[in-house]
Amino acid sequence: SAVISQKPSRDICQRGTSLTIQCQVDSQVTMMFWYRQQPGQSLTLIATANQGSEATYESGFVIDKFPISRPNLTFSTLTVSNMSPEDSSIYLCSVRTGKGETQYFGPGTRLLVL
Amino acid sequence: AQTVTQSQPEMSVQEAETVTLSCTYDTSENNYYLFWYKQPPSRQMILVIRQEAYKQQNATENRFSVNFQKAAKSFSLKISDSQLGDTAMYFCAFRGNSGYALNFGKGTSLLVTP
Numbered sequence: 569s570a571v572i573s574q575k576p577s578r579d580i581c582q583r584g585t586s587l588t589i590q591c592q593v594d595s596q597v598t599m600m601f602w603y604r605q606q607p608g609q610s611l612t613l614i615a616t617a618n619q620g621s622e623a624t625y626e627s628g629f630v631i632d633k634f635p636i637s638r639p640n641l642t643f644s645t646l647t648v649s650n651m652s653p654e655d656s657s658i659y660l661c662s663v664r665t666g667k668g669e670t671q672y673f674g675p676g677t678r679l680l681v682l
Numbered sequence: 683a684q685t686v687t688q689s690q691p692e693m694s695v696q697e698a699e700t701v702t703l704s705c706t707y708d709t710s711e712n713n714y715y716l717f718w719y720k721q722p723p724s725r726q727m728i729l730v731i732r733q734e735a736y737k738q739q740n741a742t743e744n745r746f747s748v749n750f751q752k753a754a755k756s757f758s759l760k761i762s763d764s765q766l767g768d769t770a771m772y773f774c775a776f777r778g779n780s781g782y783a784l785n786f787g788k789g790t791s792l793l794v795t796p
């Protein structure tokens with residue numbers, strides 16, 4: 569398994585500002601994923617981040633809104649830019665590793681935009 | 683595109699009883715992976731059990747087991763001897779053999795009562 573930490577664990581932000589979420593993994597992984605979980609909803613994939621290449625965004629998510637960095641094999645950041653109340657969600661970092669390439673999740677970052 | 687359907691938004695079970703959560707999926711692939719994840723209230727998403735489609739034997743992890751019916755594209759989770767700590771949202775997820783990330787169902791909220 570992989571141990572994943574995220575910072576911050578929660579934040580309250582004003583609309584129009586940006587927040588950068590950090591994801592740290594205790595082992596080197598090739599593939600990292602960022603998901604969004606809106607209140608009471610399931611998880612939606614934002615993008616896949618591979619080290620050394622541009623992130624791949626899913627339909628409905630764009631780089632200008634959710635820029636991602638992946639400087640090495642244990643770390644990634646997701647920025648939520650120009651926030652609005654609709655961005656209030658839990659943002660989860662995930663990695664795929666280990667036996668059968670199981671996917672593991674970080675504890676999430678709870679974001680409230682006022 | 684693969685879709686995952688969980689038809690039971692909410693379920694409840696008494697402590698020590700057995701409960702089965704349903705999941706169906708749609709795919710044209712022959713090889714793929716299926717997962718059940720548990721998300722306790724305000725806590726981290728954790729893997730409960732996983733199943734490789736090429737394995738005919740149903741996966742089992744202690745009190746958790748699956749009934750995998752490949753032809754019917756059904757992947758139900760059985761929780762035996764339910765405990766209060768099993769109270770959580772349960773998500774069924776699919777990953778194709780050629781895909782990278784998980785497709786999640788909408789989740790089933792399980793309440794275990796004394």
